Amino acid sequence: MRRDLVVRYAPFTLSLIVGAALWEIGGRYTSAAFLVPLSETLVRLEQLVQSGELVRQTLSSLALFFVGLGLAALVGAPAGLALARWPALRRALDLYIMILYATPMVALIPFILSLMGFGFAPKVLVVFLFAVFPILYNTVEGARSLKPELIEVARSFRSSEWALWRDVVMPYTLPFAMTGLRQAIGRALVGMIAAEFFLSSTGLGQLIMTASQNFDTGGLFAAILVIVVLGVGLMRLGRAIELHYARWRV
Amino acid sequence: MTITGIAGEAEAGHISVRGLTKRYGDLTVFSKIDLTVRAREIVALVGPSGCGKTTLLRCIDGLLPADGEISIDGKRVTEPPEGVAVVFQHFGLFPWKTVYDNVAYGLRMAGVDAAEIARRVPNFIGLVGLTGFEKAYPYQMSGGMQQRCGLARALAIEPSVLLMDEPFAAVDAQTREILQFELLRIWERRPTTMVFVTHSIEEAVLMGDRVVVLQGRPSHIDQDIDIDLPRPRSRETLSDPRFAELRERVWANLMNEARRAEFQLGA
Numbered sequence: 268m269r270r271d272l273v274v275r276y277a278p279f280t281l282s283l284i285v286g287a288a289l290w291e292i293g294g295r296y297t298s299a300a301f302l303v304p305l306s307e308t309l310v311r312l313e314q315l316v317q318s319g320e321l322v323r324q325t326l327s328s329l330a331l332f333f334v335g336l337g338l339a340a341l342v343g344a345p346a347g348l349a350l351a352r353w354p355a356l357r358r359a360l361d362l363y364i365m366i367l368y369a370t371p372m373v374a375l376i377p378f379i380l381s382l383m384g385f386g387f388a389p390k391v392l393v394v395f396l397f398a399v400f401p402i403l404y405n406t407v408e409g410a411r412s413l414k415p416e417l418i419e420v421a422r423s424f425r426s427s428e429w430a431l432w433r434d435v436v437m438p439y440t441l442p443f444a445m446t447g448l449r450q451a452i453g454r455a456l457v458g459m460i461a462a463e464f465f466l467s468s469t470g471l472g473q474l475i476m477t478a479s480q481n482f483d484t485g486g487l488f489a490a491i492l493v494i495v496v497l498g499v500g501l502m503r504l505g506r507a508i509e510l511h512y513a514r515w516r517v
Numbered sequence: 518m519t520i521t522g523i524a525g526e527a528e529a530g531h532i533s534v535r536g537l538t539k540r541y542g543d544l545t546v547f548s549k550i551d552l553t554v555r556a557r558e559i560v561a562l563v564g565p566s567g568c569g570k571t572t573l574l575r576c577i578d579g580l581l582p583a584d585g586e587i588s589i590d591g592k593r594v595t596e597p598p599e600g601v602a603v604v605f606q607h608f609g610l611f612p613w614k615t616v617y618d619n620v621a622y623g624l625r626m627a628g629v630d631a632a633e634i635a636r637r638v639p640n641f642i643g644l645v646g647l648t649g650f651e652k653a654y655p656y657q658m659s660g661g662m663q664q665r666c667g668l669a670r671a672l673a674i675e676p677s678v679l680l681m682d683e684p685f686a687a688v689d690a691q692t693r694e695i696l697q698f699e700l701l702r703i704w705e706r707r708p709t710t711m712v713f714v715t716h717s718i719e720e721a722v723l724m725g726d727r728v729v730v731l732q733g734r735p736s737h738i739d740q741d742i743d744i745d746l747p748r749p750r751s752r753e754t755l756s757d758p759r760f761a762e763l764r765e766r767v768w769a770n771l772m773n774e775a776r777r778a779e780f781q782l783g784a
Contacts, residue, residue: 420609423578423597424626424674434622438613515612515654 303484311485312492321474325493328459328470331387332501335394336448336455343399343451344444347406348436357407368400372458376465385467390459393466397458401450409443410436442513449505456498529590529600530556530677530710532577537585538735539572545735546572550585552729552738556677559704559711561725561744563718563767565775568736570714571606574680577712578603589678599627602671606683608663610655616642616666617651623674641669644703661692665699672703681713685720697723698751705749718771722746722764723754730767732774740770 287305294304303311315321350357376393383389413436421431463472471490478486532554539546546569554560562570575581578601579594587594589601602623603609610619620641624634642648645665655663664684671679684700685693697720704711713724721728722744730740744763746754754760 416605416607416609417611419580420603420605420611421626423580423601423603424623425597425599426626430626434625435611438611441613515656 299484300482301484303488307485308488308492311483312489315474315486315489321489321493324470324474324490325497328463328472329497331390331394331462331470332455332459335391335458336398336451338391338395339398339402339451339455340444340448342395343402343447344406344440347403347444347447348410348432348440350403350407351410351440352436364400364403367396368404372396373461373465376461380466390462390466390469393462394455394458397461398451398455401454402444402447405447405450406440406444409446410440412443413439442509442516445509445512449502449509452501452505453498456494456501460494528556530554531590532678532710532712533586533588534573534577535586537573537576537583537587539569539576539581539583547731547736550731550738554710554712556710557708558726559713559724561713561715561721561728562731563715563721563728563771564731564736564739565771566716568731568733570731571682573731574603574682574712574714577601578680600674600676601678601680602674602676603680603682604664604667604671604684606686608655608660608667608687610663610666610670612655615652615654616647616658616669619655619666620669620673623670627674637673641673644672644706645669646699659692660688661696664688664696668696668700668703672707676709678710678712681711681715683714683716686716693720700724701750718764718767719755722760722767723750728763728767730770732771739774740767742767742770 290302290305292304294302294307312321350360372393375396379389379392383392417435417439418431421435426434459470460472460475463470464476468476471494474490475487478484478490532552534550534552537550537552538548550573552560562573564570572581576583577587577589577594579587579596579598589598592598611622614622617638621634621638624637629637639648639651642651645668647662647665647669650658650662653662655666658666664687668684685696688696701724711724713721715721715724725744728740728742728744729738730742731737732739742763746757746759746763
């Protein structure tokens with residue numbers, strides 16, 4: 268049993284150690300303007316934690332992330348169901364959705380800035396726009412893949428339209444929406460940092476900007492490290508949610 | 518076990534089909550079908566592939582519109598009627614629901630209250646031999662078990678008419694035989710009107726009080742054969758000489774037509 272664990276986690280642990288060592292050594296032989304060793308980064312990280320700065324900024328970023336992502340889910344999933352249900356609506360809006368999906372959202376940030384100015388709302392909009400389309404698309408495609416046979420079963424049992432949605436369409440589509448949510452998590456993280464860079468500077472984005480402007484390379488990498496850990500954690504969470512709802516989809 | 522709804526509704530389940538014609542654009546699937554099924558009678562519907570037997574079944578359930586008239590117990594069918602349940606070839610189970618929730622589905626749609634559902638569902642799960650699998654999901658079960666679940670779901674609403682759409686066509690031969698006798702056993706305990714679509718002549722003769730042969734293009738009712746085998750039917754029925762005789766009769770009838778169709782294909 269223990270042996271299995273060793274075999275399983277050895278490559279991971281080894282690569283982690285090698286990565287950390289490369290960072291440490293690389294940091295010692297390059298200019299501090301580019302890279303500082305891991306040890307220095309960790310010292311700076313501890314300072315930032317001690318001062319309360321890091322926690323404050325992380326919470327600020329997470330608030331932005333979750334509000335934007337939450338709105339994307341609240342809008343994307345019902346809109347996806349509606350688009351799947353009414354083909355006319357889909358045909359009417361398909362072009363705009365495609366345009367918005369294909370546009371690099373960063374390009375829209377100046378427009379959002381001039382439209383809504385600084386503050387929390389425009390940043391939420393950026394995160395929302397980054398996150399909403401994977402949810403919308405997966406929901407539409409999911410709902411459309413519902414087999415007509417199952418709708419026929421519902422009809423033959425005299426299901427009402429509302430019961431058809433509650434008992435058939437929505438539970439069937441849920442795992443697809445969750446796949447969308449998982450994809451949206453990655454995009455929302457990008458949106459979060461982009462919004463914090465280009466709109467009013469707050470959160471981890473601000474931490475990075477400030478550190479970079481002050482040539483505080485240790486602080487810069489400390490902030491990046493936090494984002495990486497957050498990103499990996501949130502992606503894992505997304506994957507777990509997706510798998511949980513996909514049990515019957517085999 | 519208590520099963521309600523037998524005594525009072527002794528005569529429920531009378532199906533009348535009059536002058537039914539089904540067209541898809543220029544294609545006429547069947548035309549001027551007249552069929553009467555008495556309460557508690559089992560009519561097996563056979564015919565070559567594409568003769569429209571499944572389509573006819575869907576029309577009887579009000580799932581497909583057609584010209585002509587269908588009524589069940591005097592009420593004209595325009596949409597799926599109350600008291601009629603379908604068992605589908607593709608099982609039609611909801612993969613995200615457990616056996617229990619699948620069986621409860623029809624009752625919930627019928628607005629039966631929760632206490633009554635909790636009382637009835639285990640009975641029907643037991644009736645089809647799925648006790649112990651209440652929490653299983655369809656993907657965890659064999660085809661035979663899935664169709665047992667589909668059967669329990671249909672039986673649970675205590676229908677006066679059961680429409681069987683090639684219910685055992687998607688399971689292996691051995692399971693199919695087991696399920697046939699199981700269904701006969703269940704029918705003896707709780708007889709309902711049944712229209713049983715199948716492409717197996719043996720199955721038709723084993724199940725039916727009558728075997729109705731649907732063929733031609735567009736198809737029509739070509740033969741309506743009384744199956745005077747005694748009930749209850751069981752494995753012994755298969756070795757009854759009368760069974761073989763009837764089977765040959767249906768077979769001869771279908772094969773003549775099939776051969777004619779085969780040789781017409783080139784022309």
